[in-house]
Amino acid sequence: MRRGSTGLNLVSGLAMLFLYGPIFVLVLYSFNAAHLSMAWRGATLKWYAALMHDEALLAATANSLLIAVVSTLGATCLGGLIALGMERMPRRRQQVIEGGLVLPLVIPEVMMGVSLMLFFVMLNMPLGLTTVILGHIVFNIPLVTIMLRTRLRKLDPALGEAAADLGASSWQVFRYVTLPLLRPALWGAILVAFTVSLDDFLVTFFTAGPGATTLPLKVYSMIKSGVTPEINALSALLLVISMTCVGLSLHLQRREVSVPPRLQRMGVFFFCLLGLAGSFSACGQSPAGDTAESRPVLHYFTWSDYVGPEIIQEFERREQVNVVIDTFSSNEELLAKLQSGATGYDVAVPSDFMVAIMIQQDLLSELDQQELPNASLLEPHLQSLHFDPERRYSVPYLWGTVGIGYDSAVIPTAPDSWSILWDPRYTGRISMLNDQREVFGAVLRSMGQSMNSTDPQVIEAAKEQLLRQKPLVKTYTSDHYDQLLASGEVVLAHGWGGPVARAMAERPSIRYVVPKEGATVWADCLVVLRTAPQKRLAMRFINFLMEPEVAARTSERLRFASASRRAREQVGGSTRENPAIYPPLDQLDRLEWMRDVGRAIRLYDRAWTELKMQ
Amino acid sequence: MGLFFLVPLGLVFAISFASRGTYGGIVWEFTSANYLDLLHPLYGKILGQSMWYASLTTAICFVLGFPLAYVIARSPVRWQPIFLLLVMLPFWTNFLVRTYAWMILLRHDGLMNRFVMALGVVDAPLELLYTPTAVVIGLVYGYLPFMVLPLYVAVERLDPLLVEAAWDLYASRWAVFMQVILPLTKPGIVGGCILVFIPSIGSFITPDLLGGARSMMIGNLIQHEYLVVRDWPLGSAVSFVLMTVVMAAVALYYRSASRTDGPWEGR
Numbered sequence: 089m090r091r092g093s094t095g096l097n098l099v100s101g102l103a104m105l106f107l108y109g110p111i112f113v114l115v116l117y118s119f120n121a122a123h124l125s126m127a128w129r130g131a132t133l134k135w136y137a138a139l140m141h142d143e144a145l146l147a148a149t150a151n152s153l154l155i156a157v158v159s160t161l162g163a164t165c166l167g168g169l170i171a172l173g174m175e176r177m178p179r180r181r182q183q184v185i186e187g188g189l190v191l192p193l194v195i196p197e198v199m200m201g202v203s204l205m206l207f208f209v210m211l212n213m214p215l216g217l218t219t220v221i222l223g224h225i226v227f228n229i230p231l232v233t234i235m236l237r238t239r240l241r242k243l244d245p246a247l248g249e250a251a252a253d254l255g256a257s258s259w260q261v262f263r264y265v266t267l268p269l270l271r272p273a274l275w276g277a278i279l280v281a282f283t284v285s286l287d288d289f290l291v292t293f294f295t296a297g298p299g300a301t302t303l304p305l306k307v308y309s310m311i312k313s314g315v316t317p318e319i320n321a322l323s324a325l326l327l328v329i330s331m332t333c334v335g336l337s338l339h340l341q342r343r344e345v346s347v348p349p350r351l352q353r354m355g356v357f358f359f360c361l362l363g364l365a366g367s368f369s370a371c372g373q374s375p376a377g378d379t380a381e382s383r384p385v386l387h388y389f390t391w392s393d394y395v396g397p398e399i400i401q402e403f404e405r406r407e408q409v410n411v412v413i414d415t416f417s418s419n420e421e422l423l424a425k426l427q428s429g430a431t432g433y434d435v436a437v438p439s440d441f442m443v444a445i446m447i448q449q450d451l452l453s454e455l456d457q458q459e460l461p462n463a464s465l466l467e468p469h470l471q472s473l474h475f476d477p478e479r480r481y482s483v484p485y486l487w488g489t490v491g492i493g494y495d496s497a498v499i500p501t502a503p504d505s506w507s508i509l510w511d512p513r514y515t516g517r518i519s520m521l522n523d524q525r526e527v528f529g530a531v532l533r534s535m536g537q538s539m540n541s542t543d544p545q546v547i548e549a550a551k552e553q554l555l556r557q558k559p560l561v562k563t564y565t566s567d568h569y570d571q572l573l574a575s576g577e578v579v580l581a582h583g584w585g586g587p588v589a590r591a592m593a594e595r596p597s598i599r600y601v602v603p604k605e606g607a608t609v610w611a612d613c614l615v616v617l618r619t620a621p622q623k624r625l626a627m628r629f630i631n632f633l634m635e636p637e638v639a640a641r642t643s644e645r646l647r648f649a650s651a652s653r654r655a656r657e658q659v660g661g662s663t664r665e666n667p668a669i670y671p672p673l674d675q676l677d678r679l680e681w682m683r684d685v686g687r688a689i690r691l692y693d694r695a696w697t698e699l700k701m702q
Numbered sequence: 703m704g705l706f707f708l709v710p711l712g713l714v715f716a717i718s719f720a721s722r723g724t725y726g727g728i729v730w731e732f733t734s735a736n737y738l739d740l741l742h743p744l745y746g747k748i749l750g751q752s753m754w755y756a757s758l759t760t761a762i763c764f765v766l767g768f769p770l771a772y773v774i775a776r777s778p779v780r781w782q783p784i785f786l787l788l789v790m791l792p793f794w795t796n797f798l799v800r801t802y803a804w805m806i807l808l809r810h811d812g813l814m815n816r817f818v819m820a821l822g823v824v825d826a827p828l829e830l831l832y833t834p835t836a837v838v839i840g841l842v843y844g845y846l847p848f849m850v851l852p853l854y855v856a857v858e859r860l861d862p863l864l865v866e867a868a869w870d871l872y873a874s875r876w877a878v879f880m881q882v883i884l885p886l887t888k889p890g891i892v893g894g895c896i897l898v899f900i901p902s903i904g905s906f907i908t909p910d911l912l913g914g915a916r917s918m919m920i921g922n923l924i925q926h927e928y929l930v931v932r933d934w935p936l937g938s939a940v941s942f943v944l945m946t947v948v949m950a951a952v953a954l955y956y957r958s959a960s961r962t963d964g965p966w967e968g969r
Contacts, residue, residue, distance in 0.1 A: 099769035104788070106766070107846065110803035111792045113813065117806065126806050183956060190952050192707045193900045194945045195714060196937070198928045203710035226706040231897070238852045238893040239859065272858045275783055276851040279790045280897075283847070287797050307796045315798065323795040330791055334784060420929045427727075445725060516829075522915045524930070563832045563914030568802075577809060686724040693931050694744075700918045701747055 115327065118320035124594050126575040135321040142318060144397070144413065145306060149322065152303040155217065155292075156285040157362055159224035163281045164274065166225065167232025172266070174233075175240050186237070189230040200227060201294030202428055208295065209429040215297025223295035224288060228281040235280055239273035294425060298387040298432040299412045309392035309415035311567040313646060314590055333360040385410045386625050389422065389436040389617075395633070396645050403632050409625060426451050426617065434620040435629055440611045441682055443482045444475035452481040453616040459627035462634035467653045469676055470611060474683070482613035483630055484651035486643070489609050489671045489679060490526055491602040493569070493588030495579040495595070506534035506603045509580060510553075515560045519578045522564040524696035525682055526608060527554065530582060533606040539680050542688035551695040555702055573598055584610075585668035589647040592668065600668035602675055609671070609679035611651060643669070714945075718938035726932035736939035745923075745940070749947065752920040755834070756903035759841040763849040763898045764891070766842070771853035771890075775860070786854065789847050801840065801911045808836055808912070832914030840908040848897040856890020857883075892955065900948060920944055 118136070122129035139145065170189075174182050192200070204226065208219045243266075251265045252258070267274075289304045296305065307319055388395075392415040400411050414433065416422045419442040426433075427449065438446055446452050457463070463483045470484040494503060499514075509518055509530075520527050529539030531550040541547065562578055570587035572578040574594040581588065585600055592598040614633060616626040632638060636654035643650040643659050649670045650656065656664060664670050671679070685692070718736055723729045774785040792800070807814050808830040815827040830836055860883065868878045884891070906921035918926075920940065927937030 096769045096773055099766065100773040103766045103770045103846070103850075106843065107789065107792050110800055110807060110843070111795065113806050114795065114799055114803040117803070126809055126812075186956070187949060187953065188707070190896060190900065190949065191711060191945065193896075194904070194941075194948045195707075195710050196904070196924045196928065196941045198925070199710045199714050199938070199941065203713045204706065206713075207706070207709060234893050234896060235852055235855065238855050238889040241889045272782070273855045275786060276855050279786060280848060280851055283790055283793045286794055289797075304796060304798075307798050315802065319796060319799050323799055326794060327791065330787075330794060334787055418929060420932055423726075423932075424929070448725065449727075522910065558916070561916070563916065565910075565915060568805075568911075575809075684725050687722075689931055689933070690722075693927075693933065694742075697744055697748075697918065697923070700916070700922075701744055 111327065114320050115324040118317055118324045120317060122574070122594060123316065124314065124571045124574040124590060126571055126577065135317045136325075138316075139318050139321045139325070142397075144301075145303075145318065145322065148301045148303045148306045149326070151217065151300060152286055153361055153364060155220050155224060155302060156282050159221045159228060159285045160278055160281040162221070162225040163228030163232050164278055167229045167277065167281075168236060168270075168274075170229065171233045171236035171240055174237070175243075175245075189233050192227060192230050197290040198294075198424075201291040202424060204291065205294040205425070205428050205430065215295060215300070215430055215432070217297075217300045219295045219297065220292055220300055220302070223291045224285045227288070227291055228285060231280050231284060232277040235277035236270065236273050239270055243269055293416070293421060294428070294430075296414070297430070298389075298414055301414050305415055305417075306392050308417040311391075311417055313391065313393040314570060314587065329364060330361075333364075336360060383408055383410050384622060384625060385412055386435070386622050386629055387411075387433045388413045388629070389416065389433040391415060391417070391437065394437065394646065395642060399633075399638055399641060402638075403629060406632075407625070407628060411629070423449075423451075431617075431619040432621065433617055434622045434626040436615055436617060437485060437612050438615060440473065440475060440613065441684060443613050443615060444684065446615065447476060447481050451618055453618045453620060453623060454480050455483065455616060455630075456627055459624070460631050460634070462631050462636070462652070465634070465636065465652050465654045467651055467656070470651045473611065474681060476613075482615045483634060484611045485614045485633065485639075486646065486648040487609065487611035487651050488585045488648050488669070489602050489675075490521070490530070490582070490584055490607045491588075491600055491668075493573050493581040493583055493591060493598055493600050493668070495573065495576065495597050496599045497597040498579040502599065502601060503580075504601065504604050506530050506605055509582065510557055510560065512560065514580055516562050517578050518561050518580045518582075519569045519572055520557075520561050520564050520582045521569075522566045524692050527564070527582070528692055528695070529608055529680075529682065530603075533680070534603070536605070539606075539608065540683045540685055542685050542691070544691055547688075547691045547695055551699060554695075554699050558699065558702060585671070586646060586648045589666055589668040592666070593647075600666075602667070602671065602678065604678065606678040606680055608682055609676075610682070612648075714938045714941050717934050718942045720935045722933045722935050728934055736936050737943075739936065740939055740943060748918050748920055748923055749944070751917070752903050753947075755838060755841065755919060756899050758838055759845065759902045760849075760895050760899045762838070762842045763846050764895070767846055767849035767853055767894065771850050772857050774850075775854050775857035776862075782854075782858070786851065789850050793847055797844070797907065800843075801907065804836070804840055804843065804912060805831060808839070831912065832916060834913065834917070836912040837909050837917075837919075840912040841902045841905060844905065844908060845898040845902050848901070849894040852890045852893035852897065853887065854890075856887035856893075860886050895955070896952060899951075903944070903948065 119131045119133070120128060121132040174185055204223045205215070208215060213219055247269070248261050248265050251261045256264070287304055289308055292302050293305055296302065307315060310316070386409055388411055390413060400413070404411055416425070419439050422436060422438060423442060423445060460483065463479065466484060470487060473484065476482045492503060492508065528547065528550050531553050532539045532541055532546065535550060535553070537546050569578065569581040569583045570591045573581050573588065573591035576595070588598065588600045614630045616623060616630070620626050633642070634652055636652055636658055639650040639652040639655035640658035643655055644663055647669050656670060717728060719732050719734065720728045720730050721733050721735065770789070774782055777785060806812055810827055810829070810831070814830060818824055819827065864882055864886065865878060868882045873881070904921040904924070905919065906925040909915065909917065909919045909922055924937050924940050924944070927933045927940060
């Protein structure tokens with residue numbers, strides 16, 4: 089293409105720029121001194137230093153790489169067989185199968201994950217790395233087949249026949265005719281499968297067993313405690329290593345040319361990746377030594393970074409056990425996973441409304457109060473909660489409120505009412521939670537109603553209010569309003585106290601208020617699962633987490649209030665006095681627990697969808 | 703292997719006719735209420751909007767991806783795998799982190815706005831983040847490589863002599879593209895469009911983060927029903943409708959693709 093090649097090169101260059109623009113930004117921000125801010129706050133290497141000590145993150149990366157490499161190989165072989173087999177079929181059959189191959193791409197990932205998991209549970213296969221790899225092979229097969237078909241459909245069958253006429257065996261035809269012709273499509277398929285596998289979240293979540301956490305599982309689960317620039321540092325590091333691998337394989341390929349060069353280059357590259365996975369998992373292993381194998385293992389299912397690594401190490405030392413942490417990123421995911429029969433987890437941390445559901449579904453084990461002396465040191469108002477008044481199944485762990493975070497530099501007089509979120513002066517500078525119950529809850533309270541109302545007319549009226557508010561709202565988000573507040577992108581944020589407290593640490597003019605009309609109170613609770621293999625150890629773990637000194641440290645770290653009243657006495661004054669972390673006790677009577685509204689959920693759901701589509 | 707696809711499919715189908723228990727969970731009594739609920743114009747709007755976003759994304763991916771695939775396929779053979787890797791490398795970073803990077807780029811005083819203002823294209827910063835434009839940018843970014851790879855595979859196979867011959871016969875640039883290159887690379891185009899269109903119609907993180915969750919795509923709706931409201935029957939009904947629509951679109955696409963087969967097709 090002699091003519092037009094300048095134009096082609098130009099567009100290609102632009103496309104590459106487009107691909108690498110955000111990558112440049114994320115590498116740059118791995119050196120950003122600020123934890124949350126989207127603005128630049130000076131250079132630092134601290135995220136790289138933190139990364140080197142984050143064993144859990146490195147282990148998750150190693151898992152991800154291993155799963156991606158193995159499942160890519162598996163899917164490429166199987167997908168290749170399917171694609172080759174299809175070539176021999178009549179055209180109509182091919183079209184039917186082609187349609188069938190597209191289907192798995194359309195099946196919602198949740199369903200794919202849940203049904204695969206049900207399948208493995210039915211077969212009595214313990215969930216772990218193997219099941220994740222199988223799951224990834226399943227969703228990668230259609231991708232590989234579609235890629236290979238793009239090549240095979242234009243392949244001249246006469247080539248293979250000619251080779252056969254010349255006395256080639258069918259293996260030789262495949263090896264020396266079909267394979268070389270397929271090679272570009274094979275690279276493509278391998279790259280697509282590897283990439284999709286590396287970044288998959290939902291199928292991985294459901295097919296993973298205790299101890300098989302991958303990088304995406306970890307990152308998505310950080311939503312509650314905030315995604316740190318450590319992830320950027322890790323990404324930058326992986327990028328540099330990948331680039332080095334590319335260079336290395338190029339270099340090696342120049343030396344010996346006996347093997348088909350292109351495939352070999354690819355092979356060397358993936359070999360490097362496997363080596364990387366190995367070295368990461370070596371770094372990621374806990375330094376407990378060789379006795380570690382024989383120790384009992386406790387499986388803790390929680391939010392990412394919900395407990396400090398040094399606290400876990402302390403428990404491991406004290407009890408001579410190993411603690412393996414797995415993560416989830418929403419209560420509903422936790423429920424779906426346990427309901428489908430996933431076992432092996434001992435202790436989990438569901439939120440209040442989910443504890444109620446889990447008790448109903450018989451997923452929890454009764455607690456042995458004798459083993460839990462620290463659980464009696466609870467704040468008075470948390471001692472008997474509506475979903476478990478005698479604390480037979482759950483121990484409140486962390487709690488807090490929903491309110492408004494605001495920038496006092498822009499809004500000098502402290503707002504005391506939800507109505508500030510309807511103030512046109514702040515158009516485009518307001519963020520709301522992306523959570524239908526919380527958003528409706530705020531409006532319902534401001535209307536003097538219960539946030540658990542099931543009255544269609546009341547919900548309809550609340551929807552009208554929200555429609556009126558929508559033009560003022562910049563974004564509905566439950567996961568990055570701390571960043572938006574810290575970088576001044578919004579000046580009013582409807583949200584949980586903890587993230588607002590995180591934003592305060594970076595922008596001191598941020599304040600938090602629970603409006604006078606009332607708001608949500610929540611509590612995350614420690615529970616022991618009915619299927620827990622280590623029930624006694626689980627009790628001791630819960631008791632340990634509730635130890636005033638340990639609970640106080642957790643509270644300071646996460647910026648959520650501990651349910652232990654002794655911990656409140658032990659935390660630093662700046663934490664205790666911060667209303668975003670420790671709700672003032674004189675405000676307790678304006679708080680309300682979110683409850684399951686039964687069938688009325690459809691009213692909320694429809695109203696929410698209408699709000700979004702307006 | 704087919705079992706792995708058929709089981710989820712059957713499950714979606716069966717659940718779509720069940721109903722939600724009072725406190726979540728699935729009650730197995732036959733009802734078509736979920737589908738009747740979906741007749742509300744609200745859901746038609748969501749589907750229509752999602753189809754529009756996904757089509758736009760596919761078209762832009764094609765316009766950006768074809769030249770890139772062409773240039774790679776025409777570069778020296780030993781460099782081709784390297785270029786392909788370079789196209790794919792950005793996607794080995796976590797999706798959430800990449801999306802956050804786009805938020806940094808697109809925000810009010812982000813790099814993008816500084817750039818266009820420095821160029822003097824606009825005087826005031828554009829509102830880019832949390833708009834439909836941002837959603838489409840995010841979707842194109844997310845799926846561009848899935849267009850480039852199949853196209854590369856197809857173009858690599860394209861005999862340059864055929865293109866040369868067309869030039870020699872004084873075909874216009876447009877005619878060369880439409881009548882020679884396009885028909886000959888059709889399998890790659892079909893593959894690429896499927897690999898971009900289907901995932902983008904079901905995406906839910908991009909519309910939430912870059913679109914500010916101010917609107918819903920069908921992927922958001924499905925995700926919302928399954929993992930927020932725990933209304934699996936309604937979620938399954940939505941999924942099934944989506945599957946039917948996508949399958950119909952793909953079938954139509956294949957049919958039109960095989961009808962307009964070029965002269966070189968019948969080997």
